[in-house]
Amino acid sequence: MGENEHKAWLQEEVDDWSREGIVDDHQVKLILSRYGLAETPSGIEKVSPKKDTSQLVTVVSILGAFLIGIGAILFVASNWQRIPNIAKMVLLLGTTYGTYFVGWELKFNRRTHPVMGEALLFLASLFVGATIFLTAQIFNVNANAHWLLLVWFLAILPFGYAFRSSSILSLNIITFALWTMFYISQSRYLIHSSFEIFMLYLLFGINLYGLGQLHLKFEKYAHFRLVHQGFGLFFILISYFYFSLETPYRESLTRFIPISWQVQLFFLLFTVTSVLFLVSNFSMYRKVKNTKYELIVLLLAFSGWVGAWLLTFFIDSFTTSVTEYGYTYTRIDPQIATILFILFNLTFFVLSIGSILIGYYKSTVPFVNIGMLFFVLGVLHLYFTTLYELLPRSLAFIAGGLILITLGWYLENKRRSIINEIKEGVGI
Known part of the structure; x- marks a missing residue:
């Protein structure tokens, strides 16, 4: 098969991929431009x-x-x-x-x-x-x-x-x-505002990721997609890392104070745009099937936000007044706290792994690195809040050291393997 026949075959294959929704229009142009069958989309540098x-x-x-x-x-x-x-x-x-x-x-x-x-x-x-x-x-x-x-x-x-x-x-x-x-x-004490800040950051991350997806429709600015989506994943994961700690529902929620109308308006605006971006992402998924993981991550992230928001309305039902040393304060029921701890940590790890999968299937190294970073942070957090308390101190340090060395070795090898596969896949 000669060079012209190879190019004709590739052109037909890419046309079939496009019709089946495997790749979008922007990716079609990137593939064809690599083999001289189309002009390189503006804003995209040729790989060298x-x-x-x-x-x-x-x-x-x-x-x-x-x-x-x-x-x-x-x-x-x-x-x-x-x-x-x-x-x-x-x-x-x-x-x-x-x-x-x-x-x-x-x-x-x-x-x-x-x-x-x-x-x-x-x-x-x-x-x-x-x-x-x-x-x-x-x-x-x-x-x-x-x-x-x-x-x-x-x-x-x-x-x-x-x-x-x-x-x-x-x-x-x-x-x-x-x-x-x-x-x-x-305008508020830090213990009250931290929960609101990360609730807003979660919506901010969803909006950034959705905004990044829209950039695929404009060739001139398509290369800005990774900036928005990278920051979007970062804000989503850092918000859930905060929720995976016990502070939000042991202290912040139990002392929750109604927020001002300006901040409420801010939340409303970000919520509406998040829903619009989710709808847009679902519409894109129906045309391009390789956006499945992105849609799952965004739906899970937004569902978790809705759950945390609803929790603020019913938190009083799960708290009791405790008096110690002449000081009375509210404390969440330990069983409810344990359930929330498990749910938020499970969501956090699913999102971290989802970020790695998106990076792998989208050939996007920064997504892999972000997912790996927060996955390691989550493991460290679980170690110091669970295993460390269950073992004697010396054994905890030894076990923790062995676990972290093994985990670090495995994750670094896995990260390099994924990055090498990504680079081989795009011909770098």
Whole structure:
């Protein structure tokens, strides 16, 4: 069979895969472009032996830009009182604009050093945050106010897409997550707000993952899918890791205080969008069957959120008043606490394994790493909360050490095996 016959056979096979829903339109174009049967989708780099080196240069450049930004902020802060206000504003705005300008020139205009340009654009986005907080300080505005983080988020919101920068988009997601945390915690005690924060983070993760799926419909921004979905899985898993601890239902829920209408509106908005993304994912599953694991993970994550939310309405039925040393407090029934501990841990481990499976079947290494990370954290948590208490201290340390060494060896080999299979599957 000659080369042309091979290509014709591949074209027919890919057409059949598309009709059967095995691959979506974006994946069809990726496969065909690899063999010269279609143009490479915009925003997707052709795989080459230099790809890993390029990624390393990008990471090192961004880390260098981050360190420069921190150093510059510390230097200015140490001499802040000696600088006139007008000079401060010129310095802040000029540095931010100048960094954006040079980054734009290197990445888009001259295109001589695109990686360095990317790093400078990311650095400029950090400078935006520094400019906002230092400007607030100049005009005697409370620099601890949560809304300054919101202003930073809104200020750099379009830049991730405008500059086609995954690092700026990641910074945008982080600033929004920090704002939600400070927004809730500044108006409530931490013991009350922690449960609400992770309830919101769970919805935030579902929304991010669903938003990432929508990027597949737009070729120009399809490569941003992994950023949204990676952060989405992270927030889903870190929320369930928090729920797998005993703190939420032994302390936070038993002392639950009604939340403000603003936070309720926030939850309502995120809940509605989560449902819409779930419906969208189900619709995609009917056309593309290889989204099965993603749909299962999202449904399980959202079902757990609904269960935790309903629990807040009935928690009083499972608590009793206890008086010790003249102090009266409420405590959840030990049997109910055990049931919740088992359910949340079971859900957490299923989601962790689901993340690994999604990474494997989607050939996405970051998903495998995220799933492995939280799986190990979950095992460590179970060890120190169960096995450690059941054994004498010395035996617990010895058993724990052996278990962790064996687990670490097995998981690292398994992780490498999965990553190698992924790389072989995509021809890296």
